[in-house]
Amino acid sequence: MIAINKPWLADFLVGERQAWIFVFKCLLAFYIAAWLAMLLQLEQPATAMVTVALVMHPQSGMVRAKGFYRAIGNVAGSLCALLLIAAFPQQRELFLLALSLWVAGCAGGAMKYRNFMSYGFVLSGYTAAIVALPAISDPTSVFDGAMMRVSEVLLGVIVAGVVSDVIFPDRLVDVLQRRRREHFEQFMAMAGGTRLGSTPRAHMEHAHLRFVRSAVQIEDLRSSVIFEDPETRARSSRMQLHNLRYMSAATTFQSLYHLIDRLQRQSHPGAAEALIRLYAPVSNALTAPTSQHLEPRILADRVAACEAELPMLAAELREAFRDDADLQMEFDSGATLIRRFASELHDLTMLEARLRKAQGRLPDGIEHVDFKRSNDYVAPLITTVRGFLALSMLSLFWINTSWASGPSALLTASYFCGLLATSPSPVSAAINISIGYALGMSGAFVVAFYLMPGSDGFMMLILASMPLMLIGPYLLTRNATLPGMGTGYVMSFAGILALKNPMVYNPEQFLNDAIGSWFGVVACGVAFMLIPTVIGTEWLRRRQLRKLRQQVTFVASSPMAGLLYHAESSNRDLLHQIVQHTRPDSDELRHLLSWDLAVHECVRAVIELRQDMQHAELPPPLKDIMQRAVDALARLYDAPDTRRWQDACRIVGHAIMLTTQALPRAQACCRAPLGHLLQLRAALRDDESALAPFIVTTPEQQRAA
Amino acid sequence: MPREIEFAGATVPGLLLVYLGCLVMQWVIDTVIGRYGWYRHVWHPALFRVALFFCLFGSIGLLLYP
Numbered sequence: 066m067i068a069i070n071k072p073w074l075a076d077f078l079v080g081e082r083q084a085w086i087f088v089f090k091c092l093l094a095f096y097i098a099a100w101l102a103m104l105l106q107l108e109q110p111a112t113a114m115v116t117v118a119l120v121m122h123p124q125s126g127m128v129r130a131k132g133f134y135r136a137i138g139n140v141a142g143s144l145c146a147l148l149l150i151a152a153f154p155q156q157r158e159l160f161l162l163a164l165s166l167w168v169a170g171c172a173g174g175a176m177k178y179r180n181f182m183s184y185g186f187v188l189s190g191y192t193a194a195i196v197a198l199p200a201i202s203d204p205t206s207v208f209d210g211a212m213m214r215v216s217e218v219l220l221g222v223i224v225a226g227v228v229s230d231v232i233f234p235d236r237l238v239d240v241l242q243r244r245r246r247e248h249f250e251q252f253m254a255m256a257g258g259t260r261l262g263s264t265p266r267a268h269m270e271h272a273h274l275r276f277v278r279s280a281v282q283i284e285d286l287r288s289s290v291i292f293e294d295p296e297t298r299a300r301s302s303r304m305q306l307h308n309l310r311y312m313s314a315a316t317t318f319q320s321l322y323h324l325i326d327r328l329q330r331q332s333h334p335g336a337a338e339a340l341i342r343l344y345a346p347v348s349n350a351l352t353a354p355t356s357q358h359l360e361p362r363i364l365a366d367r368v369a370a371c372e373a374e375l376p377m378l379a380a381e382l383r384e385a386f387r388d389d390a391d392l393q394m395e396f397d398s399g400a401t402l403i404r405r406f407a408s409e410l411h412d413l414t415m416l417e418a419r420l421r422k423a424q425g426r427l428p429d430g431i432e433h434v435d436f437k438r439s440n441d442y443v444a445p446l447i448t449t450v451r452g453f454l455a456l457s458m459l460s461l462f463w464i465n466t467s468w469a470s471g472p473s474a475l476l477t478a479s480y481f482c483g484l485l486a487t488s489p490s491p492v493s494a495a496i497n498i499s500i501g502y503a504l505g506m507s508g509a510f511v512v513a514f515y516l517m518p519g520s521d522g523f524m525m526l527i528l529a530s531m532p533l534m535l536i537g538p539y540l541l542t543r544n545a546t547l548p549g550m551g552t553g554y555v556m557s558f559a560g561i562l563a564l565k566n567p568m569v570y571n572p573e574q575f576l577n578d579a580i581g582s583w584f585g586v587v588a589c590g591v592a593f594m595l596i597p598t599v600i601g602t603e604w605l606r607r608r609q610l611r612k613l614r615q616q617v618t619f620v621a622s623s624p625m626a627g628l629l630y631h632a633e634s635s636n637r638d639l640l641h642q643i644v645q646h647t648r649p650d651s652d653e654l655r656h657l658l659s660w661d662l663a664v665h666e667c668v669r670a671v672i673e674l675r676q677d678m679q680h681a682e683l684p685p686p687l688k689d690i691m692q693r694a695v696d697a698l699a700r701l702y703d704a705p706d707t708r709r710w711q712d713a714c715r716i717v718g719h720a721i722m723l724t725t726q727a728l729p730r731a732q733a734c735c736r737a738p739l740g741h742l743l744q745l746r747a748a749l750r751d752d753e754s755a756l757a758p759f760i761v762t763t764p765e766q767q768r769a770a
Numbered sequence: 771m772p773r774e775i776e777f778a779g780a781t782v783p784g785l786l787l788v789y790l791g792c793l794v795m796q797w798v799i800d801t802v803i804g805r806y807g808w809y810r811h812v813w814h815p816a817l818f819r820v821a822l823f824f825c826l827f828g829s830i831g832l833l834l835y836p
Contacts, residue, residue, distance in 0.1 A: 125816070208780070227820055230816035230820070231814075231816050231817050231820055234816055294804070295800040295801060295803060295804025295805075295809065296804040296805075296807055296809060297804075298800075298801065298804055299801065299804040299805040
């Protein structure tokens with residue numbers, strides 16, 4: 066064999082190899098679906114073929130997840146079509162109105178949900194249209210139509226799933242495992258290698274962003290992998306727990322970093338130094354003595370060992386501040402954080418070790434947690450309104466002109482209204498898809514009217530249609546550079562070619578359908594121009610940022626059960642949503658990140674404080690003032706201004722004073738909340754945080770400083 | 771077993787119900803195997819799963835509709 070000594074060539078060849086394997090799998094599934102559909106005498110084999118073409122993805126987990134939601138959407142849409150036809154068999158206006166409402170509602174749902182669930186919504190709107198529209202002049206045929214449609218789509222889904230899973234499978238579970246390991250190791254390196262107190266803030270902000278991204282990515286991957294791998298499905302709730310523990314450990318680490326940073330800036334280097342020394346055992350436990358690689362099992366033991374020696378060391382270091390009660394309190398607050406971090410690290414490493422264990426049954430009884438998404442209601446609402454207007458206008462146009470190709474236009478519009486809704490630049494996506502669409506149409510035209518009439522039998526059909534068909538899957542693998550073009554191509558090629566047994570040749574109808582679909586895409590594009598998408602606009606980003614701040618309000622007033630994980634995951638999901646549409650390295654991103662860090666720290670401290678407040682022995686007046694402090698913080702983050710900042714600062718200060726006075730009498734129940742109150746006050750007064758513009762320095766504080 | 775079963779006014783092929791039942795069985799077996807990690811002893815888990823389903827559906831279908 067010739068050794069390839071040009072790295073770019075090797076990369077290119079590896080990429081091409083994967084691309085062509087994918088093309089081969091696509092074609093195989095495509096023709097198997099066509100053959101089976103013809104064998105089973107389904108009405109429109111083209112539907113099964115389009116399904117295969119749309120569901121295929123290089124990774125088999127994706128195919129199964131997408132197929133699963135496509136099947137659900139399809140069944141829901143068919144049922145809706147049955148209901149619509151049954152309800153309005155004679156009134157076309159009411160029927161079209163109801164259909165537009167359904168499709169628009171589904172588009173809104175597609176906007177609200179993530180990943181393939183969103184695709185399922187698009188499909189259920191589209192399927193209702195595709196089943197109900199042909200039956201409009203012959204309502205009794207709708208049941209058969211719905212049955213056919215469901216069978217065709219399910220056939221396509223099954224064929225695509227089996228082919229992608231069995232032949233040269235590219236398993237998503239490997240990607241998930243690799244990512245999880247990478248993120249775990251990065252986090253451990255970060256926690257072990259960061260020199261607290263001397264790492265620049267920008268560095269920490271970037272690390273924070275990376276951790277947020279990885280948490281959301283892993284959750285996205287997990288939700289697809291459970292369809293592919295039964296082992297992952299069995300470990301699914303453990304993986305969620307792992308992700309959430311990882312998030313809470315990351316938050317604690319950030320809080321710790323900021324605490325030490327603040328102490329240094331407020332010219333208390335002694336306390337900062339002591340905390341850094343207290344942290345040293347933790348960081349030693351995480352870093353391997355030589356360059357060897359530490360297994361999570363060993364890491365867990367090392368962390369447990371250092372967890373045991375922390376209280377001793379803390380007591381020893383605390384002695385240095387015997388004369389200064391204030392500094393002692395600051396030190397205690399930091400020591401609590403370090404202990405919390407060590408115990409969270411221990412939980413995390415234990416879980417990682419268990420997840421990596423190759424063999425055997427997993428013990429039962431773990432906490433069941435969910436990754437909560439944070440959703441906004443305005444964007445789906447706008448999508449719904451837009452979809453409704455586009456479809457009802459098209460319906461009106463159809464009724465008034467009695468245009469024979471009205472149904473094709475309506476169908477295409479109903480599909481793209483939902484599909485493009487989630488795209489940040491729908492107009493350019495529509496243009497890309499329509500270019501693909503036009504290419505696919507011309508390909509289908511050549512095949513249908515020049516190549517196929519002369520061919521005979523299934524083998525000849527494959528030979529005639531394959532050369533032009535394989536462009537589609539190949540374009541799909543180039544989705545990064547030509548987004549949407551492959552989708553448009555395969556959809557129009559398979560859909561318009563409309564292979565049937567026996568084949569029907571009708572150039573007139575072919576052209577009418579093509580023009581109708583084209584018109585639908587254009588109408589959709591116009592709708593998106595008239596009611597522009599809000600995704601990625603500054604308005605939505607501002608709105609989401611407000612929502613991020615309101616997380617503090619949320620945790621201040623919600624019931625405590627499961628609150629920590631809910632807050633941790635929805636914070637990250639929100640930030641991830643905003644960051645996707647923010648330019649990297651812009652001032653806006655820095656502003657956003659500084660708010661996010663402030664919110665994260667505050668949310669966590671408020672939750673811990675509320676947990677402390679449930680301590681039975683806490684005197685009622687203290688509980689009362691702490692509740693007031695929590696409420697004041699909630700008000701501040703709800704709409705920050707200087708007056709609210711002053712209020713919050715005053716009440717938190719008051720709470721600290723009262724708690725300090727009560728401390729000698731009730732050590733057990735006051736120490737922990739005092740630490741959290743101090744942390745909250747320090748965060749409030751941090752003049753490098755996002756709250757800086759609202760800070761007012763009163764004369765007495767200046768004197769104190 | 772009847773070839774067609776009436777279900778809410780529509781006749782449904784009996785084989786479809788068998789198919790759905792097999793899917794449920796497959797899911798249960800899959801979950802159990804996944805839980806204990808036995809798929810590690812199989813060369814091509816996906817192929818194994820497909821084959822398992824064929825065996826289930828084929829044998830039950832042939833038993834019920836000889």
